[in-house]
Amino acid sequence: xxxxxxxxxxxxxxxxxxxxxxxxxxxxxxxxxxxxxxxxxxxxxxxxxxxxxxxxxxxxxxxxxxxxxxxxxxxxxxxxxxxxxxxxxxxxxxxxxxxxxxxxxxxxxxxxxxxxxxxxxxxxxxxxxxxxxxxxxxxxxxxxxxxxxxxxxxxxxxxxxxxxxxxxxxxxxxxxxxxxxxxxxxxxxxxxxxxxxxxxxxxxxxxxxxxxxxxxxxxxxxxxxxxxxxxxxxxxxxxxxxxxxxxxxxxxxxxxxxxxxxxxxxxxxxxxxxxxxxxxxxxxxxxxxxxxxxxxxxxxxxxxxxxxxxxxxxxxxxxxxxxxxxxxxxxxxxxxxxxxxxxxxxxxxxxxxxxxxxxxxxxxxxxxxxxxxxxxxxxxxxxxxxxxxxxxxxxxxxxxxxxxxxxxxxxxxxxxxxxxxxxxxxxxxxxxxxxxxxxxxxxxxxxxxxxxxx
Amino acid sequence: xxxxxxxxxxxxxxxxxxxxxxxxxxxxxxxxxxxxxxxxxxxxxxxxxxxxxxxxxxxxxxxxxxxxxxxxxxxxxxxxxxxxxxxxxxxxxxxxxxxxxxxxxxxxxxxxxxxxxxxxxxxxxxxxxxxxxxxxxxxxxxxxxxxxxxxxxxxxxxxxxxxxxxxxxxxxxxxxxxxxxxxxxxxxxxxxxxxxxxxxxxxxxxxxxxxxxxxxxxxxxxxxxxxxxxxxxxxxxxxxxxxxxxxxxxxxxxxxxxxxxxxxxxxxxxxxxxxxxxxxxxxxxxxxxxxxxxxxxxxxxxxxxxxxxxxxxxxxxxxxxxxxxxxxxxxxxxxxxxxxxxxxx
Amino acid sequence: xxxxxxxxxxxxxxxxxxxxxxxxxxxxxxxxxxxxxxxxxxxxxxxxxxxxxxxxxxxxxxxxxxxxxxxxxxxxxx
Numbered sequence: 001x002x003x004x005x006x007x008x009x010x011x012x013x014x015x016x017x018x019x020x021x022x023x024x025x026x027x028x029x030x031x032x033x034x035x036x037x038x039x040x041x042x043x044x045x046x047x048x049x050x051x052x053x054x055x056x057x058x059x060x061x062x063x064x065x066x067x068x069x070x071x072x073x074x075x076x077x078x079x080x081x082x083x084x085x086x087x088x089x090x091x092x093x094x095x096x097x098x099x100x101x102x103x104x105x106x107x108x109x110x111x112x113x114x115x116x117x118x119x120x121x122x123x124x125x126x127x128x129x130x131x132x133x134x135x136x137x138x139x140x141x142x143x144x145x146x147x148x149x150x151x152x153x154x155x156x157x158x159x160x161x162x163x164x165x166x167x168x169x170x171x172x173x174x175x176x177x178x179x180x181x182x183x184x185x186x187x188x189x190x191x192x193x194x195x196x197x198x199x200x201x202x203x204x205x206x207x208x209x210x211x212x213x214x215x216x217x218x219x220x221x222x223x224x225x226x227x228x229x230x231x232x233x234x235x236x237x238x239x240x241x242x243x244x245x246x247x248x249x250x251x252x253x254x255x256x257x258x259x260x261x262x263x264x265x266x267x268x269x270x271x272x273x274x275x276x277x278x279x280x281x282x283x284x285x286x287x288x289x290x291x292x293x294x295x296x297x298x299x300x301x302x303x304x305x306x307x308x309x310x311x312x313x314x315x316x317x318x319x320x321x322x323x324x325x326x327x328x329x330x331x332x333x334x335x336x337x338x339x340x341x342x343x344x345x346x347x348x349x350x351x352x353x354x355x356x357x358x359x360x361x362x363x364x365x366x367x368x369x370x371x372x373x374x375x376x377x378x379x380x381x382x383x384x385x386x387x388x389x390x391x392x393x394x395x396x397x398x399x400x401x402x403x404x405x406x407x408x409x410x411x412x413x414x415x416x417x418x419x420x421x422x423x424x425x426x427x428x429x430x431x432x433x434x435x436x437x438x439x440x441x442x443x444x445x446x447x448x449x450x451x452x453x454x
Numbered sequence: 455x456x457x458x459x460x461x462x463x464x465x466x467x468x469x470x471x472x473x474x475x476x477x478x479x480x481x482x483x484x485x486x487x488x489x490x491x492x493x494x495x496x497x498x499x500x501x502x503x504x505x506x507x508x509x510x511x512x513x514x515x516x517x518x519x520x521x522x523x524x525x526x527x528x529x530x531x532x533x534x535x536x537x538x539x540x541x542x543x544x545x546x547x548x549x550x551x552x553x554x555x556x557x558x559x560x561x562x563x564x565x566x567x568x569x570x571x572x573x574x575x576x577x578x579x580x581x582x583x584x585x586x587x588x589x590x591x592x593x594x595x596x597x598x599x600x601x602x603x604x605x606x607x608x609x610x611x612x613x614x615x616x617x618x619x620x621x622x623x624x625x626x627x628x629x630x631x632x633x634x635x636x637x638x639x640x641x642x643x644x645x646x647x648x649x650x651x652x653x654x655x656x657x658x659x660x661x662x663x664x665x666x667x668x669x670x671x672x673x674x675x676x677x678x679x680x681x682x683x684x685x686x687x688x689x690x691x692x693x694x695x696x697x698x699x700x701x702x703x704x705x706x707x708x709x710x711x712x713x714x715x716x717x718x719x720x721x722x723x724x725x726x727x728x729x730x731x732x733x734x735x736x737x738x739x740x741x742x743x744x745x746x747x748x749x750x751x752x753x754x755x756x757x758x759x760x761x762x763x764x765x766x767x768x769x770x771x772x773x774x775x776x777x778x779x780x781x782x783x784x785x786x787x788x789x790x791x792x793x794x795x796x797x798x799x
Numbered sequence: 800x801x802x803x804x805x806x807x808x809x810x811x812x813x814x815x816x817x818x819x820x821x822x823x824x825x826x827x828x829x830x831x832x833x834x835x836x837x838x839x840x841x842x843x844x845x846x847x848x849x850x851x852x853x854x855x856x857x858x859x860x861x862x863x864x865x866x867x868x869x870x871x872x873x874x875x876x877x
Contacts (some may be wrong), residue, residue: 005855008829008867010814012874013498013794013822181601270521273550325866329873361826388859787822791813794824 006359007386012329029362029385032353032394035315036419040355040392043417048431049319049392050337052403052416056094058313060421063098066258066305069282074289076300080124082256083109085306085400086314089116090418090428095309103304107134110143124253124304126172126214128186135159139167146170146214146253148187153202160207170212170253171198173237177229179218187215190233196240203245210247213238216255216304220264224276224284230254231288239294251300254285260311262397263349278308307400314399316342317355318378320391321370331365331386335393338369338376341413342398343405345378355392358385367393371410403429408437455488459537460756461529461564463494464544464739465502465509470686473544475501476742477752478508483745484753487762492538496545498793504783511536514797518551525551529564535798540565540756542716544736546623549574567668567759568715569735576711577733578621579650588710591703591721591730595653605638606631608651617652620645625732627654655731657724659683660697662704663741665751665758668714673754674768675704676744678776689740692776694747699728707733716741716755743776802876803836816876823874828853832867836877842868 034040036055043051063079070077080103081095087109092102093116102113105127113123120141128148130138132155138145139159147153147169160167172187173195188195202208213234217226231254238249258281261271289301318337326332339345352367362383369376378395387393406413416429460481464472478491493502493512503512513532516524532538541564543552552559553571560566576585579596586593594617597608609616609631618637619625623645628634638649664675677700682691700721707713718738720731737752744751747770757764792799807815812830814823825833831852835845846860853860871877 002854003827003852005853005859006826006828007863008826008832010823010825010829010833010867010870010874013824270519272522273554323866325869325873327873329870331866386863787815790822791809791811791815794822795811795813 004359009361009363009386011361011363029358030351030353031355031357033355035394037423038419038425040317040394043425044317044319044392046425047415047417047427049317050335050341050414051317052341052398052414052429053315053317054088054091054310054399054416054418054428055313055315056418056421059091059094059310060098062309062313063095063100066278066309067098069278070286070301070303073282073286074298074301076298078251078300078302080253080302080304081309082304082306083113084404086310086403087112088403088416088428090426091310092116107131107137110134110138114141124214124302126304130155132158136162139163144168144170144212146172146187146212147198148172150198150201153198153205153208157205157207166207166209168209168211169202170214170251171195171202171210173213173215173234175215175217175230175233177217177226177233179221179223179226181218183216183218190215190237195237196244199241199245199247203247210241210245211249212251212253212302213241213249214253214255214302217257219257220259220307221257222259222274222276224280227254227281228284228288231285232292235289235292238299249299251302252289253302253304256304256306256308258305258308260307260397260400262311262344263351265347265349311397311400314397314402316395316398316402318393318395320387320389320393322389323387326366329364330381331363331384332368333365333384333387334368334370335378336370337378337395337414338371338373338411339378340369340371340376340407340409340411341402342369342378342395343402343407344398344400348397350379350395350398352379352382352384353394353396354385354387355394358387358391360385412437455486457488457490458539458756458760459490459492461492461494461532461538461541462502462509462544463496463515463542463548465493465495465505465512466497466500467502467505468500469684470688471739472500473737473739473741475505475508476739476745477542477544477737478502479742480745480750480752481756482508484750487753487756489756490537492532492536494541494543495793498790501783503793503799504785504789512793512799514793518548522551522555526555526558526562529559530562533562533564538564540567540759542566542737542752542755543568546734546736549735565759567755569713569717573711573713574735577735579619579652579732580621580648582650582730582733585707585733586730589703589706589730591699592727593652593730594655594722597651598648599638599651600647600649602635602638605634605649605651609634612651612653615654617650617654619650619652621648621650652731655722655724655729657722657729659720660695660700660723660728661689661718661720661738661740662700663716663718663738663744663751664704664708665716665755666708666711666713667758668712670709670712672705672708672768673758673764674744674749674751675701676747676749676751676770677701678740678743689776690778692740692743694743694770694772694774694776696772697723697728699723703728703730716751740776743774744770746776747771747774803833803871806833806837806876808833808837821874823876828863829867832864836868836871 035053079100081100083104101122102118103124104110120143123143125138125143125145136159174184174187175190188198259275318335322334324332365384367378412432415431418426418428462474462478464474466472467475481489490510493509494515552568553574556566580598599605599608615629620641624641626637659680662677665673677695678692679695680689716737718734722729749770754764789799812825842864846864
């Protein structure tokens with residue numbers, strides 16, 4: 001009778017590092033054999049590795065949870081799906097089905113939203129660069145344009161002249177809410193009076209009508225109080241603009257920036273301790289509304305949440321290709337997914353789950369991507385049991401920003417699938433091949449290699 | 455009297471001592487209680503593991519940064535294999551976890567007596583001014599900064615030297631602006647924003663340890679004046695004092711915030727003024743002093759938690775001396791071997 | 800020099816080096832390899848013999864034994 005095998009491991013007892021739980025299998029090891037009842041094995045067998053998997057169930061649950069947190073506290077709430085966080089049509093469609101309008105920051109995103117069937121008046125057009133052409137298109141289709149700077153006021157006045165009508169616009173604002181770094185590069189500053197000056201200029205021009213205010217105070221904001229400060233400043237300004245210029249402010253767009261439950265590198269506490277609940281944010285924001293609104297006034301509250309909606313619904317399945325022992329004794333693994341498709345690895349410490357039960361104690365390990373680049377590191381220090389080739393690691397949360405910021409670099413981008421609420425799995429972006437890479441490339445005739453050799 | 459098994463962490467009685475050993479001694483001093491101590495250690499070298507006359511059994515714990523699941527599983531295991539009725543967490547890094555999940559831990563049949571998460575956040579140094587004002591005590595001139603520019607501005611405003619502190623952890627004294635920037639970078643890299651820049655107030659260092667019952671009442675408090683500190687700034691010799699301004703602030707702290715559990719206020723007295731430097735939401739390493747002068751705070755906490763009668767004496771003698779000393783234990787390699795291979799001894 | 804000769808190896812996987820005071824922990828398979836190294840067996844011999852004792856392929860064992868010895872080297876134990 002042969003004994004059960006376990007990969008041999010040896011660890012030195014080092015002062016300050018003598019915690020068995022580093023190495024104890026039962027406490028720090030996480031196993032994931034499926035996503036929404038679809039097994040990892042089946043997914044990889046059918047769609048290959050690496051593989052992005054999104055859970056429709058999580059997407060919808062997350063949206064509803066966050067929507068409920070606000071809509072039960074305030075009567076007039078709209079969510080705008082932040083396209084740049086993830087603009088795969090299927091993902092956007094899920095949020096639109098749930099009732100979100102679109103928030104885009106470029107002409108490309110605007111076109112994507114329109115193609116998906118979102119009407120112009122359900123699109124918020126943000127960003128510091130909107131070409132005159134894009135503005136004209138957006139305005140004529142009724143989009144909600146948020147002005148970023150003075151030049152855009154001139155551009156929009158031109159568009160108004162051309163269309164022969166007044167245009168409703170919103171002002172993008174920036175302000176000190178105690179959050180650092182302060183996002184002062186977008187919009188008009190409230191604290192210095194710049195925003196009021198812009199409003200005065202618009203009023204004076206007589207071609208634009210301010211009907212909304214928008215401000216986005218930053219990203220991964222762990223302090224709910226900051227939103228309270230933001231709302232107070234925005235509402236004060238709104239009433240100032242209404243009183244002085246007789247514009248009616250119909251909506252207050254407070255942007256996004258809520259954190260997801262992902263662990264930022266260099267932070268000590270686990271996210272379930274450091275990230276406040278969404279209800280804490282909703283409470284601060286809506287109570288600041290009630291505190292500062294005039295009686296009977298309920299302007300529409302718009303939120304442009306991205307990360308917090310989608311991050312935890314996305315997983316990346318990756319396969320261990322090889323392993324080696326580093327000179328410092330650590331174990332290193334090379335997996336088939338690198339930073340080219342996992343952009344957020346530069347600031348997140350991901351959760352790594354293993355697709356099967358593994359025997360043996362954990363050892364300090366590094367997870368490298370497949371790129372021939374020194375920066376291609378998925379995790380520079382984690383505890384993993386000895387893993388064989390072919391074992392799969394499930395990396396999460398990866399739903400935000402990766403499938404928009406990924407790079408076309410030395411390899412094909414993999415399949416992206418959605419596990420549906422009906423138990424069905426759909427490919428929502430096919431894996432690339434050489435045709436995708438080369439479709440726009442042209443080789444001048446005199447450089448053809450075959451023509452020379454023949 | 456039924457046996458109560460109490461888990462105590464911070465049993466690292468080293469040159470920067472954890473409070474656990476003092477807390478364990480205090481509990482064992484209460485002869486009316488039938489207490490057994492379980493040591494909750496994070497490293498195989500924590501001396502408490504080897505002090506078998508104080509600690510009956512020790513377990514290596516998963517780090518709190520590993521999250522709730524691993525931690526709770528370990529507590530369940532200890533409860534099942536040895537027994538565990540109550541825990542006194544003594545380390546800053548554990549407090550958020552115990553605070554957030556106290557109800558769930560209590561559901562396992564393990565009592566805790568810790569501040570709420572909201573109370574815990576009061577200790578953030580960027581909120582010190584707000585707390586100090588409410589409890590009627592001064593604080594050194596303080597600026598909260600989040601950029602190099604603001605840091606330099608703050609240093610100019612306050613004047614060198616300054617203390618550069620993280621919101622929760624780390625504090626350095628900077629004598630030049632350059633040094634302040636270095637410390638700033640160091641703390642930000644490890645613990646994040648914001649950074650607190652504080653005037654250095656010279657004077658006598660004095661602290662108060664206390665326990666609040668969570669309903670606004672005190673379960674006892676003791677003031678100490680540091681007489682001698684180590685190169686790490688840890689108290690080595692001290693004397694019991696009764697500084698009314700400091701004690702009033704501590705009472706007010708308990709009352710104002712309905713503070714639940716142990717706490718320490720670190721203060722500096724200068725020309726009759728008392729400045730609040732730091733709030734620690736747990737027992738300090740020197741808290742055995744209180745038990746030694748007849749004010750057994752850990753025992754009072756345990757008694758309150760279990761509904762047992764609490765000594766009504768809240769008084770203590772001033773002018774009692776607190777002296778630390780070093781001591782050696784000689785033992786076999788076996789406990790070390792066990793703790794390293796099995797995680798318990 | 801093969802320092803493994805002088806190590807005090809206990810059955811629960813605790814290893815103590817009496818000449819340097821260093822200690823290590825290992826698992827059952829690591830223990831099996833170390834005990835064989837003490838007897839001056841080669842890595843090939845170790846893999847072949849261990850295959851008879853454990854449920855594992857020779858290929859996997861060869862890789863693991865080589866990696867384990869690599870690790871011993873990084874600790875200066877080989």
